[in-house]
Amino acid sequence: MKLPVSTEWLLHCAASLAQLKSGDTASAAQLAQYFDLPAAYLAKQLQALVKAGVLAATTGPRGGFRLARPASEITLLQLVEAVDGASSPYECREIRQQGRGALPAEECRTPCILAEKMAEAHRAWRRSLAATSLADIVAALPPSAPSRTRLRLTGAP
């Protein structure tokens, strides 16, 4: 059970975008340079966030990425599931209905208890991530961070 390494990249990228002035953008190349990441691969992952609707992209000179919504309305869960997918890590394939020990379909009207417990754990994980927004992250940074980020990321103070 492993999240892609790009998860960290995108969380930090999104947090950085949240520190820009509203309407301002940063290009994939700028973000890649800012964190020293492979630019092409980062660009690909940023597209996933666009498709998921948490980022908006504008093409052409002076274009780039920005948050699609206020930072307070973007949760860590939305970011993580945008890059990794929203499916549960545990997939019940109903092996209780297979093989020599197969249960009659009649006893399988209620979902498998093991699958239930695993799903419950996943819900706890999602709930925890959904409780934090990008605005919370930015608020926890030192007050000097946003202006420095703007300067070093886009070159604008």
Added chain:
Amino acid sequence: MKLPVSTEWLLHCAASLAQLKSGDTASAAQLAQYFDLPAAYLAKQLQALVKAGVLAATTGPRGGFRLARPASEITLLQLVEAVDGASSPYECREIRQQGRGALPAEECRTPCILAEKMAEAHRAWRRSLAATSLADIVAALPPSAPSRTRLRLTGAP
């Protein structure tokens, strides 16, 4: 973020072993037949549970696997982490200290907030799984299950 398919196998195998009479064993071949699973691969995964200390194995004829401890002292978390490893799905590589936007080491004395939040979610997941034991699982089964499992799995009533 995906758990191996063998996770489901081992959870069900452990639950089945929990229904045997104390001291009784089931072989890898019996378990594979019981759920219609690839025997060789299942055997390999069962070894992981032995190494993790939740199962005990005896070789030789009439040998096989049994629970290493009472079912009430084996949690779903222990089983899942035995097969998948106990490492967190999110790995912080401190990219905040790399590239053009690198923070001075002085500002990185406190751990990255994003890593903290991800770790917190993982703790919530682990806590949820640790709250359920194999005994809880067996108790939720219909009362007729244990004797049927014993019959169909090992051939003993």
Added chain:
DNA sequence: ATTATCTCGGACTAAATAGATCCGCAATGT
């Protein structure tokens, strides 16, 4: 309006990991 340039966007390739199998060895009970 045109052109030069900068951006995203999707197609494509390579490396890593999971899934699965097989064989020989050690141990145990009949």
Added chain:
DNA sequence: ACATTGCGGATCTATTTAGTCCGAGATAAT
């Protein structure tokens, strides 16, 4: 002694992840 079972290693394949490349489209200066 022999059949049965777990254990560990070597091997092979397939899927996923990581990473690169080039083209379509939009913008801004000329």
